Amino acid sequence: MASDGARRQLDKVEEGWSQFRAAVARLTPSEIERETLAGWTVKEMLAHVAFWEETVKPVFVGWFRGEPDDAFEGWYGVTTSA
Numbered sequence: 001m002a003s004d005g006a007r008r009q010l011d012k013v014e015e016g017w018s019q020f021r022a023a024v025a026r027l028t029p030s031e032i033e034r035e036t037l038a039g040w041t042v043k044e045m046l047a048h049v050a051f052w053e054e055t056v057k058p059v060f061v062g063w064f065r066g067e068p069d070d071a072f073e074g075w076y077g078v079t080t081s082a
Contacts, residue, residue: 020049 024046032043040048062068 027042032046033041035041036045038045
């Protein structure tokens, strides 16, 4: 069970995601295809966020359990082994 402090942090994170999802829901199809100043389309940025949201949780859980971060092996040519 999460402590009160951890619960407050989790609630803040969920509130942020709720606001993010609401903003995304308001986008029109043409806005989703628009290129950002970074050179990516909004759709590409959303795909990037979705990838990291799905991928990072198991990595963090492993870290908190003291497990090795093998999940990064091969990502972007990164090797975590010494």
